[in-house]
Amino acid sequence: MTSHDGPSRYGFLDCNSPIAAWRLDRQVEECAAAAPQLIVDIGCGWGELLQRVTAKVPGAQAYGIDSDLELLERGRAGAAAKGIADRVEFVEYQGKDWETPADLVVCIGAAHAFGTGAEALRALYPLVKPGGRLLFGDGVWNRVPTESELEPMWPGTTAEEFVLLPRLVDEAVATGFRPLRVESVEQSEWDDFESQFLADKESWLLANPGHSRAAEIREQADAHRDWWLRGHRRLLGFAYLTLGRPVA
Numbered sequence: 001m002t003s004h005d006g007p008s009r010y011g012f013l014d015c016n017s018p019i020a021a022w023r024l025d026r027q028v029e030e031c032a033a034a035a036p037q038l039i040v041d042i043g044c045g046w047g048e049l050l051q052r053v054t055a056k057v058p059g060a061q062a063y064g065i066d067s068d069l070e071l072l073e074r075g076r077a078g079a080a081a082k083g084i085a086d087r088v089e090f091v092e093y094q095g096k097d098w099e100t101p102a103d104l105v106v107c108i109g110a111a112h113a114f115g116t117g118a119e120a121l122r123a124l125y126p127l128v129k130p131g132g133r134l135l136f137g138d139g140v141w142n143r144v145p146t147e148s149e150l151e152p153m154w155p156g157t158t159a160e161e162f163v164l165l166p167r168l169v170d171e172a173v174a175t176g177f178r179p180l181r182v183e184s185v186e187q188s189e190w191d192d193f194e195s196q197f198l199a200d201k202e203s204w205l206l207a208n209p210g211h212s213r214a215a216e217i218r219e220q221a222d223a224h225r226d227w228w229l230r231g232h233r234r235l236l237g238f239a240y241l242t243l244g245r246p247v248a
């Protein structure tokens, strides 16, 4: 997980979104139970969920779409290790340019590829075949933060960036979906996610305290920890919506 040149990237994370192992297992089971034959994951990163669902559905063909080549390469390695490299294609593509409808569409933590959460839901609807499903994951406010609470969050964060969970579900329903499952993560899932996100840099710093890049990496890690602990912690939640599109 550490090299002399610099910290690893996402080396401690199974998925690049807050999610407990038990929740991921259940989502994989539920997605696979619908036996989707064509699956697309938009903003897949390395597509851990995509790989696991595809491995469970015999004959399914899957596409993972992302703009980050390094993450796509990790996805290809993961699919090869699971023996499904012939059924999962990891494609460098802009999320909003994908046009082929699928039985299962996944979009987790990547709504910004379309705009707001509501805009993403509207753009994703035609990509779900009638009778198919969307697994959508996005940030939601636990309560709308005040101006002074927004201040220590990531630069540029605004109250409009996210909505409350009921509003996000309303947006999905207004788009035409029916909600099959609505869930939001526990604080411990966010804390695990942020800790594991920072673990690349922290473990590297412990092993390389005198490195020429140590001051730069320390500054990045300290800033990120502040945005988390003094910023979004307890204010920002993360929702997973399993949404069905009615048959034609």
Ligand SMILES: C[S@@+](CC[C@H](N)C(=O)[O-])C[C@H]1O[C@@H](n2cnc3c(N)ncnc32)[C@H](O)[C@@H]1O
Binding pocket: 015, 016, 017, 042, 043, 044, 045, 046, 047, 048, 065, 066, 067, 068, 071, 093, 094, 095, 096, 107, 108, 109, 110, 112, 113
């Ligand atoms: C928070 S990560 C989530 C990754 C993955 N869905 C997961 O849950 O592990 C967001 C991903 O969206 C990708 N992304 C951001 N903008 C994109 C775009 N315009 N087109 C395609 N992918 C994009 C990023 O490269 C990143 O891998």
